[in-house]
Amino acid sequence: MNSSPHMLERNFTVDPEQALDPKALRADFPALYQEVRGHPLVYLDNGATSQKPRAVIDSIRHYYERDNSNVHRGVHTLSERATLAYEGVRKKVRNFFNAASIREIVFVRGTTEAINLVAQSYGRPRFSAGDEILITEMEHHSNIVPWQLLCQQTGASLKVVPFNEAGELDLDAYHQLLGPKTRLVAVVHVSNSLGTVNPVAEMIAAAHQLEVPVLVDGAQAVAHRKVDVQALDCDFYTCSGHKLFAPTGIGVLYAKEALLADMEPYQGGGDMISRVSFEETLYNDLPYKFEAGTPNIAGVIGLGAALDYLEQLDMAAIGAHEDELLHYATTQLQALPGIRLIGTAAAKASILSFCIEGVHPHDISTILDGEGIAIRAGHHCTMPVMTHYGLSATARASFALYNNREDVDALVAGIGKVKEIFQS
Amino acid sequence: MNDMRDLYEELILDHNRNPRNYPKKPTDCNCTAHGHNPLCGDEFIVNLTVEDGVIKDIGFEGAGCAISTASASLMTEAIIGMQVEKADELFSQVRHLLTDDDENGEQQHTDKDVLGKLSVLKGVKEYPMRVKCATLAWHTMHAALLGEKDSTTE
Numbered sequence: 001m002n003s004s005p006h007m008l009e010r011n012f013t014v015d016p017e018q019a020l021d022p023k024a025l026r027a028d029f030p031a032l033y034q035e036v037r038g039h040p041l042v043y044l045d046n047g048a049t050s051q052k053p054r055a056v057i058d059s060i061r062h063y064y065e066r067d068n069s070n071v072h073r074g075v076h077t078l079s080e081r082a083t084l085a086y087e088g089v090r091k092k093v094r095n096f097f098n099a100a101s102i103r104e105i106v107f108v109r110g111t112t113e114a115i116n117l118v119a120q121s122y123g124r125p126r127f128s129a130g131d132e133i134l135i136t137e138m139e140h141h142s143n144i145v146p147w148q149l150l151c152q153q154t155g156a157s158l159k160v161v162p163f164n165e166a167g168e169l170d171l172d173a174y175h176q177l178l179g180p181k182t183r184l185v186a187v188v189h190v191s192n193s194l195g196t197v198n199p200v201a202e203m204i205a206a207a208h209q210l211e212v213p214v215l216v217d218g219a220q221a222v223a224h225r226k227v228d229v230q231a232l233d234c235d236f237y238t239c240s241g242h243k244l245f246a247p248t249g250i251g252v253l254y255a256k257e258a259l260l261a262d263m264e265p266y267q268g269g270g271d272m273i274s275r276v277s278f279e280e281t282l283y284n285d286l287p288y289k290f291e292a293g294t295p296n297i298a299g300v301i302g303l304g305a306a307l308d309y310l311e312q313l314d315m316a317a318i319g320a321h322e323d324e325l326l327h328y329a330t331t332q333l334q335a336l337p338g339i340r341l342i343g344t345a346a347a348k349a350s351i352l353s354f355c356i357e358g359v360h361p362h363d364i365s366t367i368l369d370g371e372g373i374a375i376r377a378g379h380h381c382t383m384p385v386m387t388h389y390g391l392s393a394t395a396r397a398s399f400a401l402y403n404n405r406e407d408v409d410a411l412v413a414g415i416g417k418v419k420e421i422f423q424s
Numbered sequence: 425m426n427d428m429r430d431l432y433e434e435l436i437l438d439h440n441r442n443p444r445n446y447p448k449k450p451t452d453c454n455c456t457a458h459g460h461n462p463l464c465g466d467e468f469i470v471n472l473t474v475e476d477g478v479i480k481d482i483g484f485e486g487a488g489c490a491i492s493t494a495s496a497s498l499m500t501e502a503i504i505g506m507q508v509e510k511a512d513e514l515f516s517q518v519r520h521l522l523t524d525d526d527e528n529g530e531q532q533h534t535d536k537d538v539l540g541k542l543s544v545l546k547g548v549k550e551y552p553m554r555v556k557c558a559t560l561a562w563h564t565m566h567a568a569l570l571g572e573k574d575s576t577t578e
């Protein structure tokens with residue numbers, strides 16, 4: 001599988017029709033088979049959350065029907081089964097991201113918690129007045145607010161790399177802003193409101209020249225491309241299971257072992273200790289030091305099933321199929337009068353944000369819903385991006401491996417209805 | 425398609441295209457409030473001139489979706505010249521129209537005669553996520569009037 005740092009660039013070399021059969025894959029996702037307001041569901045809100053394959057749903061049921069018990073703390077059979085399954089998933093995650101060790105895989109609630117963990121456990125004891133945290137203008141609020149909190153706590157300040165009209169980061173500005181005061185770079189891999197694929201490998205290399213660690217928010221990347229944390233050489237990588245065909249409430253923080261070893265625990269409690277007395281507490285080994293309390297065991301099991309599901313497909317083929325679909329959708333929408341695409345970067349993945357002249361995105365979404373089409377309307381938790389374009393909201397269609405051209409055709413027809421209603 | 429027309433009736437589309445009393449701040453405006461729906465980014469400022477407990481003039485500024493804009497526009501037409509208490513009663517009626525319930529979750533019946541043109545908002549009831557759009561300007565008006573009450577007690 002391709003694991004070069006440029007693997008996220010658009011790639012049409014794989015014939016999507018041969019490599020992946022999205023129509024057959026649909027059958028694996030029960031939620032796709034329903035009617036909404038009298039029309040077959042067309043689900044184009046994968047950026048918000050993906051649907052779950054039957055294998056994931058079954059794995060959770062199987063766990064609760066058969067293996068349910070707490071992990072790491074019993075010697076009876078059920079606890080042993082649950083622990084083996086739970087820790088087995090950690091290995092799957094390690095393989096999925098090509099991490100060096102299971103000690104680098106921390107289970108968290110999602111991207112949001114992963115970023116907060118890094119801010120509080122890595123940043124808080126280290127940063128002080130005069131230090132700078134470098135983020136970008138296209139970050140999700142979950143990669144802005146934890147750093148703002150950290151700045152309030154430590155006196156550090158936040159610097160922001162701007163982007164251009166197309167939604168591409170200004171790399172000259174990045175290189176200028178990156179300096180001796182920079183203590184951490186936090187950047188989104190794929191923008192959830194613009195679809196931009198950022199050149200993170202290049203950004204990481206530049207930061208490392210100054211020995212600055214880099215956190216990559218991979219929430220929107222992992223379902224669409226192979227991510228190899230060693231090839232990227234990122235220091236922290238975060239993602240949410242629910243955007244990766246797994247349940248809500250489970251996510252992953254990848255962090256280089258040397259960094260994790262040196263970090264303070266995030267929360268205190270059971271499981272994260274090796275010995276507790278009232279005088280002194282010794283912390284558990286990695287990664288358990290960062291997993292206080294009974295974890296989301298069923299969520300982890302579901303995540304494992306989702307990774308198994310993806311394992312038998314080919315991430316490169318999934319990416320190629322989605323690129324082709326995005327290209328098709330972009331061409332279709334560009335041909336319609338009165339449509340403005342928001343985010344036209346050269347490298348994009350799976351996300352198509354747009355506005356229709358004279359129609360608010362919420363009205364677009366409601367009318368499309370009337371046709372059974374689910375898209376997202378709003379600021380997508382990226383208010384600075386909206387401010388950049390002078391908008392309060394956009395409409396966003398986002399694709400996953402099970403979408404096909406018919407879904408795009410339905411969207412285009414739906415947009416026709418929107419215009420019909422608003423032009424009458 | 426047809427049920428979409430129940431939501432986006434011609435009157436709503438008309439008030440969205442050409443909002444009345446918009447953008448407007450009466451010169452002698454003495455109550456104003458800013459309303460914001462963080463979920464969708466709709467943002468309105470409602471400006472009123474209240475004299476002797478009567479809404480003498482009203483206007484609004486800001487931007488939002490068709491539902492919130494039309495509702496705001498229809499509101500300004502409906503409550504201009506109205507007594508403050510009557511405007512609040514009308515807000516309750518609109519709320520009943522949109523949710524069937526009053527603030528205490530009790531079922532209420534709406535009065536078509538009182539609502540008049542505002543009945544056009546009834547289609548929003550089928551779209552619970554959009555009810556907040558339709559009530560944004562009303563909440564803002566209500567807040568502005570409360571502010572006015574505060575200022576008169578000084």
Ligand SMILES: Cc1ncc(COP(=O)(O)O)c(C=O)c1O
Nearest residue numbers: 110111112140142192219220240
């Ligand atoms: C780019 C990006 N970062 C972070 C998040 C936050 O993810 P979660 O809400 O699952 O923690 C999202 C989800 O919307 C996202 O798209």
